[in-house]
Amino acid sequence: MSFLRTVAVVMRKDLVVETRSMEVVYTSALFAVLCVLVFAFGFVQDGRADSAAAAAILWIAIAFAGTLALARVFDRERQNETLRAMLLAPVPRPALYVGKLAGVLTLLLVVEALVVPLVALWFQAALFRHAALMAGLILAGSTGYAAVGTLFAAMLARSRSRASLLPLLLYPITIPVIIAGVRGTAALLQPDADLPVARAWLMMLVSFDAVFITLSLWLFEPTMTE
Amino acid sequence: MKRLFPLLVVLCIAMFAYAPFLIVNAPYESTMGLVQKIFYFHVPAALTMFLSAFVASIAAAVFLFGRKPGADRIAVSAAELTVLFGLVVLITGPLWARKAWGVWWQWDARLTSTLVMWLVFQSYLLLRRYGGPGSDKLSAAVAVFGGALVPFVYWSVNMWRTVHPTTSVVPTLDASMRGPFYFCLLAFFLLYALLLAARTMLEAHRARLEALYLGLED
Amino acid sequence: MASADFTSLTFRDVTRHFGRRRALHHVTFTCEAGEIVAVLGANGAGKSTLLSIAATLLTPSAGSVLYGAQSARDGGIALRGRIGVLGHDLYLYPELTAAENLAFFARLYGMANVEAVVSASLTRAALLECAGEPVSSFSRGMRQRLALERALLHSPRLLLLDEPFTGLDDTASGVLRERLLESKRSGAIVVVTTHDLESIEALVDTAFVLTAGRAEPLRAGPGSLRQRYRSHVVS
Secondary structure, three states: OOHHHHHHHHHHHHHHHHHHHOHHHHHHHHHHHHHHHHHHHHHOEOOEOOHHHHHHHHHHHHHHHHHHHHHHHHHHHHHOOHHHHHHHOOOOHHHHHHHHHHHHHHHHHHHHHHHHHHHHHHOOOOOOOOHHHHHHHHHHHHHHHHHHHHHHHHHHOOOOOHHHHHHHHHHHHOHHHHHHHHHHHHHHHOOOOOHHHHHHHHHHHHHHHHHHHHHHHHHHHHHHOO | OOOHHHHHHHHHHHHHHHHHHHHHHOOOOOOOHHHHHHHHHHHHHHHHHHHHHHHHHHHHHHHHHHOOHHHHHHHHHHHHHHHHHHHHHHHHHHHHHHHHOOOOOOOOHHHHHHHHHHHHHHHHHHHHHHOOOOHHHHHHHHHHHHHHHHHHHHHHHHHHOOOOOOHHHOOOOOHHHHHHHHHHHHHHHHHHHHHHHHHHHHHHHHHHHHHHHHHOOO | OHHHOOOEEEEEEEEEEEOOEEEEEEEEEEEEOOOEEEEEEOOOOOHHHHHHHHOOOOOOOEEEEEEOOEOHHHHHHHHHOOEEEEOOOOOOOOOOEHHHHHHHHHHHOOOOOHHHHHHHHHHHOOOOOOOOOEHHHOOHHHHHHHHHHHHHOOOOOEEEEEOOOOOOOHHHHHHHHHHHHHHHHOOOEEEEEOOOHHHHOOOOOEEEEEEOOEEEEOOOOOOOHHHHHHHHHHO
């Protein structure tokens, strides 16, 4: 079976499971909204937050909600040991990784489709002024975050203390994603947007994605066999 | 090696004992004054930390792909030493910053990247300790990621902000300052090599002990 | 695929430990195609570890496992495709329907006529009427039947079953016995761990007992499987 077919089969399965319960989208979206709200209390003064604060709040909400979604998606695979069943299948294991990554990324993008307009609305942030660049930053940032997160969540699926360890492993390694996301978004949100800077950050995110997806594809097989 | 080890330990102690004299006698830097002398320990510690991070990720990659348990013992030792030397950097840095910049901490490129790398290797050690069986492979993946992360952290934090004196300081050093600096650098590298060897040997002994324990009921 | 096929499973001096806990201790045995082998033993004796190693999900700390003449590493992906596992945790998605579960794994195993395979499996599991219902609404027995068909979807050469009789009523366990015999006749190697000695009494070709990770063949002789197992444990 071809690599891409496996990816499609695994991703489709994850999305069907999610449409049955909507649990991951619902809980992570609500959690993201709560993050935005909690940080708003810290950043908003005289009824307004500056543009950099809106960018920071958006990316923190994405990161936190992403951790929640990752943990839940792999809890599902662990519940009936279906992760083992997939590893037993005669398919290249990196294809399973890409399939899970595609599923996680789709869920994350759905959550972001709700959170981004909300941040734009609540903070009068001009997130849609340069919509293409903004979408590029969100897509590239989420891909990098989900790529690292999927590998670690899969690795930790059989560990006892996975709930506490996942954020501890994920956050230091995805710091470049957060910096690039926040700074790139802030550059777009300034009164006169700094497009070259935003593009530079986008480039950095794309190269981060390339390097870390390649590394994860290499590391998935040796870390999944005990 | 076994016979050389104590000799090198004595040499290392002697070097660290002599270093303060060299540093005191090095010329007084006019703008910074006395605090500049932290530089003689701070920079070698930082270089050693990054060297150690590099050693840890290479060893972890060899362990994962080559299935060599010996490489894992080097990786775990190097990861611990990364955290240790990182601590030296993160303590001496603010001491200098307080005097030079007037604040204990600046979100400057190098300080921040050092902190991020330090946290990556902290998470390596945490995973190793609390991850349960099989965590040796998982933490190896963290170390490999850590190695690939260095340029990204450096690049992103650099683009974010920079107030730290640049790398070009070292080659442009006054000749009379260069001597003590390289002496200290050598001392730190020697200390690192010794600690790494000792820690790896300890880990090898532990592995042998485990093997003996497991063979006990045969 | 053909190159990855095999007609025997050999454990040669296999040891596996987790930290200091030893799960398997110098286990050696061979089973041939067309054999049903029972692995008996108390809880925590290492039965699940043995099955995980045979399934290639765990690697031994020492010793080797051979599928025919090749190791799991030589066999790779194709070898995995010749193994079927019914785990204790059933490997089913509760949110998906019975048909969707089977179809997912049929696609993952690269089968051509997914729909025909799925409906044949559902018929055998006697679950055709509830094919469109989510597995979460199934009873333990129904799930067990579905999980067995999931493990047999790709007609594996090596079938590994962890406590397959759990939750089955008499009719269902009769069907399971029939399925195992069918696999045996088709030349599969069947390895079963179980506590339910009466259920497998008539099926088993060879049996061995795991005690604290050590494997010993169950002595042939008079008496039922349970009587022989009792006297083995006592001695």
